[in-house]
Amino acid sequence: xxxxxxxxxxxxxxxxxxxxxxxxxxxxxxxxxxxxxxxxxxxxxxxxxxxxxxxxxxxxxxxxxxxxxxxxxxxxxxxxxxxxxxxxxxxxxxxxxxxxxxxxxxxxxxxxxxxxxxxxxxxxxxxxxxxxxxxxxxxxxxxxxxxxxxxxxxxxxxxxxxxxx
Numbered sequence: 014x015x016x017x018x019x020x021x022x023x024x025x026x027x028x029x030x031x032x033x034x035x036x037x038x039x040x041x042x043x044x045x046x047x048x049x050x051x052x053x054x055x056x057x058x059x060x061x062x063x064x065x066x067x068x069x070x071x072x073x074x075x076x077x078x079x080x081x082x083x084x085x086x087x088x089x090x091x092x093x094x095x096x097x098x099x100x101x102x103x104x105x106x107x108x109x110x111x112x113x114x115x116x117x118x119x120x121x122x123x124x125x126x127x128x129x130x131x132x133x134x135x136x137x138x139x140x141x142x143x144x145x146x147x148x149x150x151x152x153x154x155x156x157x158x159x160x161x162x163x164x165x166x167x168x169x170x171x172x173x174x175x176x177x178x
Contacts, residue, residue: 028093028096029094029096029097032071032096032097033071033094033097034071035072035073035074035075035100036074036075037074037078038075040136040165041067041075041136041165041167043063043132043163044060046163047059047060047132047163055161056161057163058131058132058162060079060083060132061085061086062085063083063086063087063131063132064086064088064089064130064132065079065086065131065132065133065134066089066130066133067089067133067135068138068153069091069135069137070091070092070097071094071097071101072100072104073090073105075134075136076088077101077108080105080108080110080112080113081110084112086112087112088112088113088114089115089127089130090114090116091115091116091117091120091122091123092117093117093118093120094117098115099117101115102115119146120138120142120149120150120153121145121146121149124156125156125157127157129157131161131162131163132162133157133165135150135154135164136167137169138150139167139168140168140170151166154166
């Protein structure tokens with residue numbers, strides 16, 4: 014079984030050597046998520062003042078546009094890669110954003126001290142991490158979600174992968 018220490022140890026963290034691309038993803042936009050929730054009869058927090066957590070934020074490409082557009086909201090991104098978090102913080106400083114923070118940590122390090130969030134976004138991460146991290150994603154999405162919160166968890170999968178020669 015892979016341990017949290019093995020995930021974060023320098024020789025094992027190849028994610029720092031070959032960083033994942035960091036882009037915005039329309040389906041994870043909190044405004045989009047809020048609209049869908051309202052259509053289904055839920056009463057989510059307005060994005061303008063929401064707290065948003067992204068698990069596996071890479072270099073902030075998905076969160077930063079929202080921080081720019083919603084200056085009264087608060088955004089937190091976490092990622093296992095120090096290289097990615099350093100890049101995210103560089104962008105944050107360049108844009109002089111005060112409503113966003115990036116934390117270099119494992120998803121397994123998240124506990125109640127992080128607080129409650131109105132939106133928790135996990136795009137694609139769950140499809141490539143070990144089971145104990147997957148379990149932690151579901152735990153965080155439950156314990157750290159506000160009363161009317163929305164959790165978005167996507168599982169990326171290439172259909173037909175087993176049939177590719």
